Structures are given as C-alpha cells and as structure tokens.
Amino acid sequence: MKLKDDYKDSPTYIKNFGYDLLAEAEATAEKATSPDCPFCGTQGVIVLGNLYGKNYAGVQCPCCGVHTTPVFTGFNLSRKALTITDAINASVKAWSRRP
Numbered sequence: 001m002k003l004k005d006d007y008k009d010s011p012t013y014i015k016n017f018g019y020d021l022l023a024e025a026e027a028t029a030e031k032a033t034s035p036d037c038p039f040c041g042t043q044g045v046i047v048l049g050n051l052y053g054k055n056y057a058g059v060q061c062p063c064c065g066v067h068t069t070p071v072f073t074g075f076n077l078s079r080k081a082l083t084i085t086d087a088i089n090a091s092v093k094a095w096s097r098r099p
C-alpha cells in the first residue's frame with residue numbers, strides 16, 4: 001500500500017512524527033496489502049495525522065473518501081503502547097474486515 005501524501009515533505013508532519021517515524025510508516029505501508037474499497041474498487045491508502053497532540057494512522061479510499069476509524073499511537077485502553085507500525089497494521093486489518 002502507499003501513504004496518502006508525501007508526508008516527509010511536510011514540515012507539520014516532520015514536526016509531529018519526526019523523520020524516523022515517517023520512514024517507519026512508509027516501510028510498514030509498503031509491506032501492507034489490503035482489499036480494494038468495497039464501494040468503488042479503488043485501492044486504499046494509509047493516512048497519517050495528529051489530533052490533540054497524538055499521532056494516528058488510518059486507511060482511506062482516495063476516490064470516494066470512505067475511511068477507517070483513526071488508530072492512535074501511544075497507550076491504548078489496555079495500557080499497551082502502540083507504535084506507528086501497530087497503528088497502521090491495525091488500520092489495515094480494520095479496512096480488510098467487512099462488518
């Protein structure tokens with residue numbers, strides 16, 4: 001899969017994630033595979049973002065915009081620390097599941 005944008009060119013993303021995490025996200029995205037969008041058949045892309053100071057990842061369809069719920073990095077409710085790789089993998093898993 002691909003990242004939605006060239007995040008390494010964005011000062012905002014460099015500030016929020018840092019080069020190392022952006023490189024990790026790119027490598028994780030490259031290894032990930034997922035089914036196409038169930039609505040329009042386009043391949044999903046990995047979205048990164050930051051909300052209230054916390055980084056997150058998700059999967060979005062670049063064509064129709066449908067997306068998964070953001071998965072935040074850091075400590076989750078079961079106090080397990082999620083890395084950006086964990087967040088991307090969890091997003092891809094959610095995208096690949098049809099509830």
Ligand SMILES: [Zn+2]
Nearest residue numbers: 037040061064
């Ligand atoms: Zn779509």
